[in-house]
Amino acid sequence: MTRRRSKLSKAYSDPRFIASRDARPVRILAEYLEPLARFEHFHIRDTIVFFGSARALDPVVAAGALERARAERGDVARAERALRLSAYYAAARELARRLTEWSKGLTDKDRRFVICTGGGPGIMEAASRGASEAKGVNIGLTISLPNEEFENPYVTRELAFEFHYFFIRKFWFTYLAKAVVVMPGGFGTLDELFELLTLVQTLKIQKRMPVAMFGAEYWDQVINFDTLVEWGTIDAADSALFHRTDSVDDAFQFITRELTEYALAKPGPFL
Secondary structure, eight states, X not given: OXXXXXXXXXXXXXXXXXXXXXXXXHHHHHHHHHHHHHHHHTTOOEEEEEXXXXXXXXXXXXXXXXXXXXXXXXXXXXXXXXXXXXXXXXXXXXXXXXXXXXXXXXXXXXXXXXXXXXXXXXXXXHHHHHHHHTXXXXXXXXXXXTTBOOOOTTSOGXXXXXXXXXXXXXXXXXXXXXXXXXXXXXXXXXXXXXXXXXXXXXXXXXXXXXXXXXXXXXXHHHOOHHHHHHTTSSOGGGGGGSEEESOHHHHHHHXXXXXXXXXXXXXXXXX
């Protein structure tokens, strides 16, 4: 008797099942385990995370767009805003480059503070670019969004990820982070900033987490922390959870001082 070959497929290779609501726990677990395997392979234990606007342009690009807008009677006001925002692209690029060079120069070769971003354009591209210019690897944790593609050619290919679930992506931002730089940004940046501050404030993150909020003019207009203290919705001491600055030099000194004093003296997380 000839045995018939089964046409049934295993559950894990059935795309209809994997994409179904019933398999959601499997997909969630995959977005934890697959990055975990790659981070272990490349010995990634410590990151410096950059948050910020995806709309920030390279200053050269922004200046060219403003010239065209003036010459062609385009939206000059919008182009001027873009040029103003581009200063933070330049700052993120320079700061990421300097932090990568500092990390590569550490005598403890088991510790590397790798630049990590959301993998997209704008501030994310700038930080990835700075790290790559220092000949360092960097991580890009992208998220799948409708009608939007991220183009960031500076992310290290082997450390480029795409997530479906925001909360798993946020986990990987915070779990490996030893320092965070927050540049001006929109809803996504605010979401990431406040979740991080909440985790630190409530001691869900117990490691020392230096947070540099870059761009005092922007942040003073967007978030009035003094008002939160005045109304008693946060304590005055909560204002010490972050460091405001407008200087690449100051941000670099703050982060490297904190990492040297606290992170280098302790082992990274056990993956």
